[in-house]
Amino acid sequence: MFAKPSSSDRGSVVRLALLLIILLAVPSIGVLWFVSVAMNNEQLASRQRMADAYRLHLRGATRILTDHWQAKTREIQQRRQELTPAALFAEVASGGFADALLAYNPEGRLLYPNELTRDEGVDKSDxxxxxxxxxxxxxxxxxxxxxxxxxxxxxxxxxxxxxxxxxxxxxxxxxxxxxxxxxxxxxxxxxxxxxxxxxxxxxxxxxxxxxxxxxxxxxxxxxxxxxxxxxxxxxxxSSAQRVFLMNRLTELLGKETQFPTFATERTAASFVAAQPVPTIVPLFLRTPLADIWQLGTPDGKTLLLFGRDRIVSESETLLSSTASLDAATIRLLAPDQNADPDEYLAVTAGDVFPGWRLSLSLNDKSEIERAATRRNTITLWTGLMVILATCALMLLIARTVQHQMQLARLKNDLVGTVSHELKTPLASMRLLVDTLLDAESFDENLTREYLQLIGKENERLCRVMDNFLAFSRMDRRMHTFTFVPCDVRKLILRSVEAAGDRFHAADCQLDVRVDDDLPTLNADTDAIVTAILNLLENAYKYSDPVRQIQIHASEQAGRIRIAVADNGIGLSRRTAAKVCQRFYQVDRSLARKGQGCGLGLSIVQFIVSAHHGRLQIDSLPGSGSTFTILLPVAEASQGREIAP
CATH class of the missing domain: 1.25.40 (Serine Threonine Protein Phosphatase 5, Tetratricopeptide repeat)
Known part of the structure; x- marks a missing residue:
């Protein structure tokens, strides 16, 4: 936009770019490392959270099992007070409550199953x-x-x-x-x-x-x-006689199923034969019988026998109805059972089950990964957002630094431009004055010619100063426009007159056309004249050597159209988009033939915008340019301050 950066400027830009890349890379690498560590930790944390949740669930299942089996022993203890040992045995056996029952008196003597006895009281003395x-x-x-x-x-x-x-x-x-x-x-x-x-x-x-x-x-x-x-x-x-007769009937008739207590009686009899004096406590203890476990009542007078399969089946059925999990399966394992290969977590089965374990296996092993993935996705997106925010911040910093560098170049260009634009007319005037003062006598014609030249340089100097003052007011938003009814023809003629005699020289052809019956324009007269004059100056500077300049005022779609055309060097589309920027000049060297400081078109743009109008540029390289001001017929009010 401004003067082409020097090699030192390019070196500063490269160093700045490298610094910004380092400033961006270091936190980005740190964020990526943090995200990686966080994702690994999240996977471990997800496992731990899931394990804690399932462990809590298993503890609840343990309480359910303990309450269930303790309730069974209390129920048997209560029924023992209501029924005879034999009747209680039959109730337990026929109801599937246990695989066998043994009843003892407080002294530990077995009441049922009882031993085989003979009838007494028959007198055989005959x-x-x-x-x-x-x-x-x-x-x-x-x-x-x-x-x-x-x-x-x-x-x-x-x-x-x-x-x-x-x-x-x-x-x-x-x-x-x-x-x-x-x-x-x-x-x-x-x-x-x-x-x-x-x-x-x-x-x-x-x-x-x-x-x-x-x-x-x-x-x-x-x-x-x-x-x-x-x-x-x-x-x-007696129990022994009952078992004997059931067995004989079964052998004779093959009707074992007609006696639901037969298997229970045999189990109880086998237990008594293997362990005549058992320890009765309300805990599941292993018995001498294969896969048979005993559970005593709290009062120590009744012993229940359960097969391992019955214990497991009843417990797991209870848990499936009260503590089931959709994503996991809970199993009860006896002390002699090996752990499931897919076991995820195991806890002791409670006080009633010494040595037993509750084992939990996941139905879907990918559940942990999915839980971790959901959280890791959030972590990853957070890290990416931080990196993007860092990039945005670095970009903002880069743009800010670039803007500051541009401002620095702008100041340098401004100093160079002001020095050139002020020094040239001042040097010319000083040369003319020195020439006159060095003459031994004053020639009236020569003096008049020199004074006219000094006047032209003075006008040029005034125009430069006027542009700088206008730019200063624009930059500080302090310019005020006073809108009054204006005759477009008079505005055009005044602008041409202010342009000076050079537009009427032999090397310049100025064609002025103003359509008749143009509507009155509400505008700031001096501002519009300044805008037209700047367009004429611009056309004059870039139309050497034979200048053909046209200015045409007309009405178009309810707007006043003022077009200034030249046969100059023309503009590319890219250049045309930037010529209204402050200090922009097509010829960027201080040794250019065209004079000026690059503020003319930016001032025109400012004035036209303040009048709610539009500046239109039509140009092709080598084919000249047409700058058109489009202004509304009736807009604005007098004395209103207009911001650039």
Whole structure:
């Protein structure tokens, strides 16, 4: 925009550019390093946050499990006060509450499952009892034994002895092939008698001898025996006898599923055989049985047995309904179970589960990366925004420094221009004055010619000073325009007159055309004359050697159009866009032929803008230029201050 920078200026620009690049690169590298570290830390922090969240969830799951299993033991303890040990055992087994139950008294003696006992209270002092048993089991004389048992059943005064003899009679009849009478005798013995235990055994014996339960008697005996085995309120049967009879029926008939307590009874019996004196505490402890764990009630009188699969299944089902996670799976692991290869986190399962663990595995392993990516994206964008802000700041600083350098060059150009524009007319005037003073006598014609030359240089000096004063007022926004009605023709003629005689010399052809009936223009007369005069001066300077200048005033679309055309050097499109900038000159050297300080067109632009008009430039290199002022017909008011 101003004078072409010197080599020293270019060196300063390069050093400044390098400094700005360093100032930009150092914080940018620091921000990128910080973003990289922050992203790595964020990934670790995301893992830690997720682990903390899941650990808190697992602790809640631990409390849920502890409360659940403690509630079960308290429920069993309460039911123990309401039911007999056998009835409680049946309720637990049939309800699927546990895999087995063992009941103890406060002294630690096992109440259920109880041991196998025989019926008591039958008097066998009669010698015929020994004789009959000898005939039955030793000599195998069944008819004789049948006769003696029949007599004992009919003659004995003791009801228990009679029924014991009836059972022995039925046994011998079965062995002797007299099944019908034997069945009739069995069905005739009541179940609530002193020989109830032997009755159950003989009912089983009857079914074994019959082999077919489809007969009427067989169905009756089978039905009565099954009912007794399912009835845990019948205290005449011991656990061992119940297991024995269930097992025999299962072997005989293949109906294991008809006894829901059979597996429970066998588990309890196996536990008692393996650990006669257990430790009863409300904790899951390993038992001698494979994959069987014990859990005691708080009062220490009842022991529940659970298979590991039942414990895990019930616990995980509970957690899936109360503490489930969409993104993770929780598993309960026994002490002897290995951790899942995909395990993300594990905690102890609580006080009820010593050695057990709650293991959490992520359903989607990329969840951690996604969580970290979301936060890292924010961090990355923040870093980029900081870098962009730094770049913007550096750009602003660069533009500010560039502007300051331009101002410095402007000051230098201003000093050079002022020195040249003031020194040239002053030197010319001094030379003319010295020439006159050195003459021995004054020649009137020569003196007049010199004085005219001095006057022209003085006018030139005044024009330079007027431009500088106008520029100063423009720069300080202190110029005031006074708008009055003006005749366009008079403005044009006044401007031509002010231009001087040089426009009428032999090397200059000035063509002035003003259309008739132009509307009156509201304008500052002196300002418009100054603008037209500056355009004429500009056309004169750049139209050497044979100048052809035209000034034409007309009306166009409600505006006054004043066009100044020349046949000068012309302007390129790029130059035309900058000629109205302050101190801009097409010829940038101080030794140019054209004179001036580069303020003329900027002053014209300022005046035209203050009149709400527009300056239009049409030019091509080597084809001359046309500068057109377009002013509104009626605008502005008198005495108003106009800012540039």
């Amino acid at each position: 010698a015929r009892w020994s004789e009959a048993e000898s005939l039955e089991f030793q000599t195998l004389d069944l008819p004789a034994a049948i006769a003696i048992y029949r007599d004992l059943a009919s003659e004995n005064e003791s009801e228990a002895a009679k029924r014991q003899a009836s059972l022995a009679l039925a046994r011998c009849l079965f062995r002797n092939g007299e099944h019908a009478e034997a069945c009739e005798i069995i069905l005739g013995v009541p179940q609530d008698t002193a020989v109830a235990r032997d009755l159950a055994n003989h009912e089983m014996l009857a079914l074994e001898f019959l082999g077919d339960t489809k007969s009427n008697a067989g169905e009756k005996i089978l039905l009565r025996l099954e009912q007794r085995l399912r009835n845990y309120n019948d205290l005449t049967l």
